[in-house]
Amino acid sequence: MFVLLSIAVLLAISTYFYMRLPKFGKAPSGKRLERMMQSPNYKDGKFQNISYTPNLTVGYSMVGILVDMFFKKHPRRKPVDPIPSVKTDLLNLPKDADVLVWFGHSSYFMQIDGKRFLIDPVFSGNASPLPGTTKSFKGSDVYGVNDFPNIDYLIISHDHYDHLDYETIVALRNKVGKVICGLGVGEHFEHWGYQAEQLIEKDWNESVQLGDNFTINTVPGRHFSGRGFSRNNTLWTSYVLETPVGKIFIGGDSGYDTHFKTIGQRFAPIDLAIMENGQYNVAWQAIHTLPHETLQAAKDLGAKRLFPVHSSKFMLALHEWDEPLKELTKLNNDTLPLVTPMIGEVVDLKNQHQTFKQWWKTVR
Template identity: 35%
Template sequence: MPLPKALLGYPQSDHFREGRFRNARERPPTTLWQSLKLFGAVLFRKPAGTVPKRPIPVRPVTRQMLEAAPDRSLFRLGHSTILLKLQGRYWLTDPVFSKRASPVQWAGPARFHAPPISIDELPPIAGVILSHNHYDHLDHAAVLQLDAKTETFIAPLGVGDQLMAWGISPGKIEQLDWWQSTLAHGLKLTATPAQHFSGRGLRDSDQSLWASFVIQDRDLRIFFSGDSGYFDGFKAIGDAYGPFDLTLMETGAYDPRWAFVHMQPEQTLQAHLDLRGRWLLPIHNGTFDLAMHRWQEPFERITALAASHGVDITTPIMGERIDISTPPSSQGWWRDPVTA
């Protein structure tokens, strides 16, 4: 009986060596003492304001609304979960619908808000685009529930093997290395580099790849960052595939202590410029408490930076429909969640 691909490794990938995937630049080592200090700070020294005191605004989404929405519509469902309507078909990025971003549902970071639409209410999904296997991006329960209505799962190397282990049919999974592309329902999807890491437990560190994605719909180009620290790969992606009409850029759950794998807002803005993006939509915020900053801070910092640099930025309310080609400017809904 042949070994599963995950055990054989990925010899076709230049990024897989000695049993693990690697960034183009090696991640700085972390000492046990540094890890213990960080763990203690997260558990016992959380500052005030990392969780909203009042419910944040959410606009409910229905199946009828999706079917009536014009092509090239986008709905932000929370964190890094985006629903795109392209060529009359629906696409989801990093779908997380569970209450907690955690290996268990009785502990761990809990959602600030319910998803604007349930998985049951969603129409058939042409494809699910997965950036990596962390719990706030790869939701076991959501994947299993989405299986019945999803045609294809597009994932970096190794993440697809995880889906197969969960019972998803191999015929529905396409795994890509960095710079590999696939065609589906009139779209071209390309896995592009990111600077991050992977793992869902103590023994699987970096055994699956992490990626960003370029989504091309004829003349429309969208960039989905997944999770990444700032690196020169953004310029390489911009040179190869830019300019982009819209960049969906990680802006949240950052801290100077883990800047190698999560961008600070100043770096998010620079990455958007490197990509030659037109509109910037900050994601990876507003849903889970995953860092030490106030929950509103990512929105406040990135919108101020965008204004000072003349960058067009859009920050839709969860569930709000926007036109990808001409999104609305930022309106600051997070400043007054009661009246927004």
């Protein structure tokens, strides 16, 4: 008994000190916390979704999920072959090129009318605070911070590790002009050496004028946040970016709900909807869309084209690694133009008719 108690105490102490490492970020405090508390979306000490959002779907339990994950077989959760990619020279893009380049999962770069945006960059090779536990797929890490020019706007959807990567954010620090994020997320950035004047923190349904006919609008998602044991102490958000070449929906993570239709009623048509489609499970359907819901959400938004992301880099769910792309493509049945580039392949934002190969078919 004494030995077991000693091990438990040692583990608790180790966990306490490990979670004080900078990578875990910092909880909002002071004036930042005061501002958060004034938000209509902040109640009972945390941010709330518009609709009731359970952690797990009725009929599922965390114990059952863990048993399923560790003791049952789930083949092809990660590819055998390397993920194919293209190495685009981002440092020497023509100034008049309006392009998007994807880096796997939910990380992508956009250059539009001379402005440069980087969304949810994760280039450390790991989507977890524990080293080596959620490693990126082979071939998916062909880009690093040194491959990027200066970034005008770094856009963060929420503070989960597969969207807000400490190592990447610190390495990018000298290349970033402004950071746009939800309320409270700026505390992490200041803790990591960013200046307060770089940070633009917004509540849902707010707008920021970026100049030159660019506006970014914060809109709701149905998800959660947190980098430690506390959940929902920062705000998760989606965005609608209005540009001279059209409107782009930056979805982040979200379960399906009525908010997609509300956003569509306000902003439709959306020229390109970038939406999560991957790392889903019926057990956590409230916070991640299933493929048929992703398609419905795109229709609710009035999207002209759909770019499914949140796949092809990390193993965070039990489905086969390529199921999200296969299933969405099958369900879509050419109804809505799909944007499915390889990692690094250039997407021409001015070309609504650009087509893409189903590259995942050649990967085991």
